[in-house]
Amino acid sequence: MSSFAPTSANPGTSAATKYDADDAEFFPGIPKIPFKVDAGPSETLVFKQYNPTEVIMGRTIEEWLRFSVCFWHTFRGTGADPFGFPTLKRPWDDGSNSMANAKRRVRAAFEFFTKLGIKHWTFHDRDIAPEGNNLAETNKNLDEIVELVQQLQTKTGVKLLWATSNLFAHPRYMNGASTNPDAHVFACAAAQVKKCMEVAKKLNAENFVFWGGREGFHSLLNTDVRSELDHMAMFFKMALAYKKKIGFTGTLLIEPKPKEPTKHQYDYDAMTVIGFLKNYGLDKDFKLNIEPNHTTLAGHAYEHDVVLASAFGLLGSIDSNTGSPDLGWDTDQFPMDHKHASHVMKVVISQGGIEPGGLNFDCKVRRESTDLRDMFISHIGAMDTFAKGLKIAAKVIEDGVMAKCIKERYSSYKNGIGAKIAKGDASFEELEKYVMEHGEPEMRSGQQENFESILNFYM
């Protein structure tokens, strides 16, 4: 998660005026990115794999992938880290919290989406508009920016994949939002989500995300975990009630993450969230937004939570990024690994697509990647990675070799005693009798290396 704070790359400058004109160009010299079949390795501003109109398994690549740019990293990220000042200087951004600056960022973003050919975007309420001195002022700021956003969405055809409320940056949320021990803070979070949901409806958002960065604890000593979880469930119930009341049709998504910024977060991983939703009777109305960088932080394989969420019919959307395998924190890097992408796309194809969700690039360029071109190159590289991952996954599925091996591995549940177990018709007594009669099972190889070799064939 990067800088949401108004730290500035070039504080105090007001040289941004040339970007205030309606027809200002923010990325001069960068064309609309084309697909080029025979591009060489150093041609970076072209797609080499992502041909949006190519049809794979009955759908265009664009329809399968539903890419989205996130506003926070790409248009609010400054490259600041706990040890160093901002490094990313965007010429239109004077670092101020002014409305004029907020508008320039939004207009720069829509030029970026259009040149990249990405049809979706995502934002936090507080990324796009500054907080005012009180809730009424803050809402007014948001309304003003949303007007502009609405015009730009209409003009460009770019849609809002999801909106979310930033319930973690403001000091009032230091002890949590819906899990805060102070009910007054809970009320602030509720008021904020209420407004953001109205905005989401106005902008035709296809989903609405909840990420609980401060919903958790640093110490069990001062924490009543059961009350906090009950309150969080209550919060989600109110959000659902309000969604229905205003007729917002987007899917509600919860995004798991085990830690960072809080030591322990309640939405630890996919199975924890699924258990929570089932416990509080929310599993019919919420799905999951899975971010693989969070999955690996939870100690699982990259694709683990995508697989688990999908297995329970709850995979709603994906924040397609990656961590660094040799680091233990949330680096939000652009995904560049074909094998990882193919694992994810295999799940997406198998569940019949990710719509109304998508693949949101919750990714930031490294603080050392300071050129404006790097913003494009990073997205292009990740889009090509997922396009290739899609093609690999489609081949794996169409060939059916792996599926056949898996089917064979579980074939004992297809008839006889196995079929009875699977149907729920068997009992312990009957199974004991079965073992008495049939003795020890045969050793059956798990064939992990065989599966790995088959997958490598398609890479």
Ligand code: XLS
């Ligand atoms: C932080 C999360 C966050 C959510 C949206 O780690 O990834 O960015 O996606 O609040």
Ligand code: CA
């Ligand atoms: Ca993250």
Ligand code: CA
């Ligand atoms: Ca995310």
